[in-house]
Amino acid sequence: MQEDGNVATRTTVTGYLLDRLASLGVRHLFGVPGDYNLQLLDEVVAHPDIAWVGTANELGAAYAADGYARMRGIGALLTTSGVGELSALNGVAGSYAELLPVVHITGSPKSTFERAGAAVHHTAADGDYERFARAQESVSCALATLTPDNAAAEIDRVLLAALRHRRPVYLRIPADVATAPIDAAVSELPLDSVELPVDEEALQGFLRHAQIVLERAQTAVVLADHLVDRYGAQHELDLLLAESNLPYADLAMAKGLVDESDPRFAGTYFGAFSRPATKQAVETADVLIQAGVRFTDTTSGFFSQDLDSTRVIDLQPGSAKVGSALYAGVPLKAALAGLAKLFVDLPPFEAREFESESAAASPTELPLTQDQLWSHLTTYLRGDHFVVADQGTAFFGMSAQPLPAGAGFIGQPLWGSIGYALPALLGAQLADDRRRGILLTGDGAAQMTVQELGSMVRYGVSPIVVLINNQGYTIERAINGPRAAYNDIAPWNWQAVAAAMTDDQALLLTARTADELDEALARADAAPDRLVFLEVHTDLDDIPPLLARIAAAAGGRDATAA
Known part of the structure; x- marks a missing residue:
């Protein structure tokens, strides 16, 4: 048969x-x-190439698909109509905000019911079967309700939109349509169509302008952010850093994109709250090459960056700027690759190296402090690890620490949905079985999604789960109400919870001092094929210095005094 x-x-x-x-x-x-x-x-369980992963709830499925997409470039989840898809909506919204292609598939009532306007369960009994699809519109870049006649074309259209826009998409499949037979053409998806087009004339104009600016400069620094990852420009960024030999910094959403163990790494930039050497390197460079940078409140120290736009070469997904001169049609990948070639012939810039800041030594037999926690975890990390940090103490404590070469980092500082990290770790670990995941989460966040510990055991993943027990919503305490009842949580016996969730198959550990933390991490290392649940205790008022300063800014207080 031909079509x-x-x-x-x-x-x-x-x-x-x-x-x-x-x-x-x-x-x-x-x-x-x-x-x-x-x-x-x-059909899913019978498919030779796709495995079903049943999660404890739909929100966990959406978070897991998000974590999977960060590792694989695309993720997918399946829910049922109404009650299921709305439960997943918050997780899908996070993927939309942070530019991740996630395919949300929903099974809905039979099309015969829909045509009749029948009052079936999981509907509002008013005959409106598109109600929940409309709820998805605000967090999806493309939507479709499938029929046997439109299925092949609509599936291709929607999937290509997800890849082109780096956003979630939504497919509603009525129950009787799911197994309907269709004739579909056997051809590859035209993936070339998802790449942003290059205006060669604009690209050459941009490169000529950039060359003039760079030839006049004495110092130049590269600042990398998450859009490099989202738009597939990692290789081109690596080329630029290798050919230019320039010092570089990153934003917290970009951790894991650059080698933070290299002496050229100036640190993670948080605007006014950056460490002095990082702030000086980024803000005083004659030329700052911003690669895929999107400043958000929590990654820029509440927009405290002090940058002279006339000295910035700004590379965005579909355009580039040199100072105020805009070059449309110059995508991020093309701009980075072109700059890398420029540096082959440019006179070399003066080499600069930066030393990592190390926390002051403190007694390791006394109660564990936040500073000790992040310092000892950083010492423990290797290139065959990736970190998933929940928003709050975990994210701000760890994002200020340098990662070893090869290590990955996942956070959600823009959408900032606490509880995200634990299910996201499940998805990320299934997507990447070469590195061992290390989860960093607070007790408040974990109370929202801890049931996915059971899913980890069920599907045979063996990360290290580090739960910070500091008796409540610490980031909210830092912003407002240190002793407010609304920042308290119910006290849980976390060892018993973890045992119940994992059916006693996890290695359960606890640490109250730095010495105990080191011992627990060594035991975790000795059990690479087993899920490890490590509960660490820190004081209710102990907050990482970076978080204290940023929280003060969020609460409208004097951040410099925090």
């Missing part, structure tokens, strides 16, 4: 979707079963 010159094959709507997802690198589908997606699920 438009392509060989067509007989498959089902679900089979076609799963084949397309597999071709994009999706190997795991996260979600929760419901009666409207069960026929779809039968």
Whole structure:
């Protein structure tokens, strides 16, 4: 059988979707079963290339798909209509905010019910079957309700939109459509179409302008951010850093993109709250090359960056600027690659090296402090680790620490949904089995999603879960209400909780001093094939200095006094 010159094959709507997802690198589908997606699920579990990962709830599935997308470039989840898809909505919104292509698939009531406007369960009994799709519009860049006639074309359109815009997409599949047979052309997705086009004339104009500016400069620094990762420009950034030999810094959302163990690494930039050497390097450079930088409140010290725009070469996903001169049609990848070639012929800049700051030594047999926690964890980290840090004490404590070469880092400082990190670790660990994940989360955040510990054991992943027990919402205490009742949480016996969630299959550890922390990490290292749950105790009022200063700014207080 021929269609438009392509060989067509007989498959089902679900089979076609799963084949397309597999071709994009999706190997795991996260979600929760419901009666409207069960026929779809039968095809998932029978698919040779995609494994089903059942999570404790739909929010956990969305967070896991987000973590998976950060490692694989795309993730997917499956929910049931109404109750399931709305439970996942917050997690999908985080993927939308932080530019991650996540495919949200929802099984809905049969199309015969829909045509009749039947008052079936999981609806508002008013015949409106598109109600929940409309709820998804604000956090999706493309949506479709599939039929046997439109399925192949709409699946391709929606998946390409996810990759092009780096945003979530939504597919609603009525229960009787999921297994409907279709004839679909066997051809590869036109992935070239998702890349931003290059205006060669604008690119050459940009490079000529940049060369003039760089030739006049005595110092230049590269500042990297997360858009480099989101728009697939990691290789080009690496080329620029190698060819230029320039010093460089990153923003907290970009940790893991550059080698923070290199002497040229100036540190992580937090605006006015940066360490002095980092602040001076970034803010006083004759030329600052901003690679994929998007300043947000929590990563810029509440917009406290002090940068002279006339000295900035700003590289954005689809355009580049030299000072105030805008060059449209110059994508990030092309701009970075072009600058890397420029530096081959430019006179070398003076080499600069930076020393990592180390915390002052403190007694290791006394109660564990925040400073000790982050310092000892940093010493423990290796290149075959990746860190997932929940927003709050964990993120701000760890993001100020340098990572070893090869180590990864996942945080969610823009959307900032606490509880995100634990399910995200599940997804990230399934996506990357070469490195061992290390979760850093607070007790308040963990109370929201700790049930996914069971999913980790169920699916055979063995990360190290570090839970910081400091009796409540510490980041909120730092912003407002240090002793306010609303910042307290119910006290849990975390060792018992972890044992129950993992069916006693995890290695349970606890640490109250730095010595005990080091001993626990050594035991965790000796159990690479076992989930490790490590509860560390710090004081209720002990806050990382960076978080204290940023929280003061968030609360409208004098951050310099914090």
